[in-house]
Amino acid sequence: MYKFLNFTLFVLLVFTNVYGQYKEESTYTGVGLPFFEYTYNRQFSNDYNKSSVYIYAQIVFDDITFVKSDTSGYDAEMEWLVAVYTDDDQLTFSRTITKKINVATFAETNSRTGYMNLKSEVPLDPGEYKFLLRTIDLTTNKTAQRRFDLEIPDYSDKDIALSDLLFLNSIEFDSLGMIKDYQPILSNNFTIKEGMFYLYFNVYSKEIKGQAKIHYKFINNKNKTDFDSTITKPIKSHITSHILKINKNIFTENKYDLEVEVDIDGETEKITKPITFFWKAVPNTLTDIDEALRQMVYILPQDSLSYYLDASLKEKQDFFKRFWKSRDPNPNTKKNELMDEYFKRINYANANFSSLSTNGWLTDRGRILIKFGQPDDIERHPFELESRPYEIWRYYTLRKVFLFEDYTGFGDFRLHPDFLHVEYQ
DSSP states (O other): OHHHHHHHHHHHHHHHHOOOOBOOOOTTTTSSSOOOEEEEEEEEOTTSSSEEEEEEEEEEGGGSOOEEOSSSSEEEEEEEEEEEEETTSOEEEEEEEEEEEEESSHHHHTOSSOEEEEEEEEEEOSEEEEEEEEEEETTTOOEEEEEEEEEEOOOTTOSEEEOOOEEEEEEEEOTTSOEEEEEEOOOSEESOSSSEEEEEEEEEESSSOSEEEEEEEEEETTSOEEEEEEEEEEOOSSEEEEEEEEEGGGOOSSEEEEEEEEEETTEEEEEEEEEEEOBOSSOOSHHHHHHHHHHGGGTSOHHHHHHHHTSOHHHHHHHHHHHHHTTOSOTTSSSOHHHHHHHHHHHHHHHHHOOSSSOGGGSHHHHHHHHHOSOSEEEEEOOOSSSOOEEEEEETTTTEEEEEEESSSSSOEEEOGGGGGGGGO
C-alpha cells in the first residue's frame, strides 16, 4: 500500500506541475485494535498529602467490536486496566474496570465520531511513576496499550499551588452548583475554530483567607496576546475549583500558549499549556484554506492556485474537495490516503525543517521531502573541516540523489545548484 501511495503521489507531483495545519490520525486506529487516546490530569486530593491523578481515555466505536444484542441494537464490552509502577519498577497501584455499551444501529458501530469514555482516579504520593494503560476488547481479546512517565510534585511546603489545566467539552452541575460530571477534551488540538470549550483547574491555598487573583492570557505564535482577562475569587477552602468558558471565535491564529497566573496575597504561581487548531478533511476558515492551498503549490498548476486564492471561501472549499476526491486512491475507505500522506509530509517538514523566518514546507529540504517522500538513505556530514555541513539524500527506487548544504551554519540547508535538475528529471 505505501509503495503504491508513494508512486501515486510522485506521479501526481510530476505531471501536474509541472499555516493551516492538518490533523493526522494515528496509524494504530482503524486497523482492528481497541486503540485509545488518553490524557491525564493531576489534581489535589482532599487530605492534602497526596495527589489524585485522573486518567481519561476514549475509544472510537469503529475500533470496538460490536455483536448483535439479544434484545435490541448492538453490544460491546471493554476491559480497562490502569497500572502504576514506582521508579524502581515496583507495582504501587492497579485497577481493572469493565465497561459495556449498546448502540442502536449498525451504522453507529462503524462511527468515527461516536466513542466510549473511560475514566480512572489514582491517588499517589509525591514521586516519579510509570503508568501502563491497557484496553482489552472482550469480544475479540485484542488489546492495545500506552505507557507514560509522570512526576507527582510535592506541594506540602507551598503556600499556593496549581493543578494541571484541563480542557472540557461540557460540564454538568448539581443543584448546589457543584461540578457533578464533565466531558474532557483529550488533546490540546482542536479541529475547528467555532463553538466553545471550558478551562478547568484547581487552586490550592494553605491559608483559607484573602482572595485569588487569576490572570489568563492566550499568546499567539507571534508573541501577541489575543485574549487577556483577570478574575478575582475569595478563598473559602484549601482547594478552589475554577472554570472559564472560552469562545473559540476569539482565536485568529493556529497556535497559542495559554498562561494562567494566580496571585494570593503576593504569592504567585504560573502554569502554561499549548493549544493548537488543526483542520480535518476540508479547512473551514479562510485563513486555513488559504494556507492549505498555498501548501499545495507543489502539486497545483500556478494558474489554478492564483485563481482560487482570490475566490470565495465556499469556492475554495469546493475546489479543495473536488481536487482530492478525484485523486483518492481508494474511495471505499473513510479517509483519503493520498491527501493524508501529502499533508503528513507538510507537517513533518514544518516540525523538522522550520527556521525563525521560514516554515519548513517552504525550505529546499521540505520541498523535496513533500514531493518525493522520506529518502531511502540520508548521509549527514555535520562537522567538515574544509566544507560547509551537508546532507546527501538518496532515493534508490526513484534513482535520485540530492545534496543539501548548510550555507549559514545554523541549519539553513539549501539544495546545491549542481543538483537542481534532479528534481525535474
